[in-house]
Amino acid sequence: MLQVEGLSKTYNKSSRARVRAVNNVSFSVEKGQIVSLIGESGSGKSTIGNMVLQLTKPSSGRILFGNQDITRQRSRSSLKEYYRKVQGVFQDPFSTFNPIFRVDRVFAILHREFFPNEAAEAWQQRVEAALLSVGLTPAAVCGAYCHQLSGGQLQRILIARALLLEAELLVADEIISMLDASTRIDVLNLLGEMRERGLSMMFVTHDLSLGYYISDRVIILYKGVMVESGNTQTVFSDPQHPYSRSLLEAVPRLDVRWDELPPRPASRHEAAMFNPDCDKGSPRMEQIGEDHWIAVRDCLPGTEL
């Protein structure tokens, strides 16, 4: 349902220096699928999320939703139609709510912008039903200010908001990274329930275990470039790209001491990554298994790896 093709975003730092935040990224999200974008800070994962939400304009590439290139249509009516189907939840719940208004203002805005003909009472009932379905008591959250609620409650309000719109795709940008451990799992399980209902999700995270827990497919990003993608099980059990390997190794383990980790054999790709004879531009994705792709760099003929 969502296809991203050759998406790039370049920021001009100064007249000469440019930052390629996202470099030639392509992937797709199918109906009812959860796709995780995993990467460290600065890997471009949030920028991709923002481009899919049309909050940031891509420098090049296409974003197709239902076979329509949404980067080309920017009229307010088509944008609104798009937001009925594609919604987002952001990282910091306390900044997503305007601190000087009550939290239920987000529902009032939806009512005004998307369902102006619906009677106030019918709408109120739908809001309460949506809040109940994300495990919140309507009376407890309506009328509160965001500083009076917990981060988990706020994120669930935002998920309820997406439910009210009957969104088809949810861009979840680090939505649990600012929650404490006890509320994390509730929100995470809620997302799982949403998938059961057929909601697709783009799950942006830096946390490998979260990505593993929830997603069907993963895309690992490094400095704006896709380095490995594929089925979650395959990628996590048999990572091929050196960056994904070091990422997985960097997860502290309970059973092995850091200095007792076995040395890691260098792979062909790792050598290519650091060899000056190899192409420094954006790598191409090579299929190495069923639904398992890895970035490779083309090297000059005769280069020894």
Add this chain to the structure above:
Amino acid sequence: MRLKDNDILHYALRNRKLRIGLAIIAFFMLVMLAGPLFARWEARERAGLYPSAPPNSTNWMGTTKMKEDIFSQFIFGTQSTFLIGFLAGCIGTTIGLSIGFFAGYVGGWFDELLMMLTNILLVIPSIALLIILAAYLPYRGVQIQSVIIGCTAWPWVARAVRSQTLSLKQRGFVSLARISGVSPLRIIFEDIAPNMLSYVVMVFILQFGGAILYAVALDFIGLGPTRGISLGLMMQEAFQNNALQVGYWWWFIPSGLSITLIVSGLFFLNTGLDEVFNPKLRDQ
């Protein structure tokens, strides 16, 4: 919010600077509103029997060289000085806020254009511009003076508001409003502006006081209202008639003292409000 309101009110009532400022401004508001009941003459009317008479039972603040009643002049002068401050303050604040909000929110070439305009106006010494504009107008009333001052006083407001908007624009609630299909105009006025309300109030107070000082400066160099009276005009006339040298203290003290008091009152109000709104500046 109710909780927060009470908090602000609590600090507002306890802040000494705010109380001093409010007391001074309230006093002059009283002079302005209740004064006309006691003023027995028009500002330019021949009121007394003698020219340059010191305060007496008929003319409570004495008379000028032209036998005008200084008490009446003081009442009506305070009125027009407040009017200039209010009108010019409104104009300057409105222009500065609009330009700052739109430049900051829209960004891109629109921002560059507006900021270019702002910077040009910022480097032109505004008093020189005011002199030129005022000198070419055949008739100058209080309203025209306010417009001239208001239209030249906004650049720093625009720059400050733009930078605040740039920072607020990055906040999550603006993104949420955008993916809720809210129009840019609504985002600016319903999401961004309310978060800057305390700042807007302070900007207005500063513009108010600044406009009064500019008006006094214009009056004093002879470019004040061609008709009517203001505190600045009273100062200028006293100065031109060597009131200081010949010892007519009742002529220049009321106007000079009230200008100083009004502007210091506004300053106290502004600093006090700053302390109330900004928890880092509170003493307690």
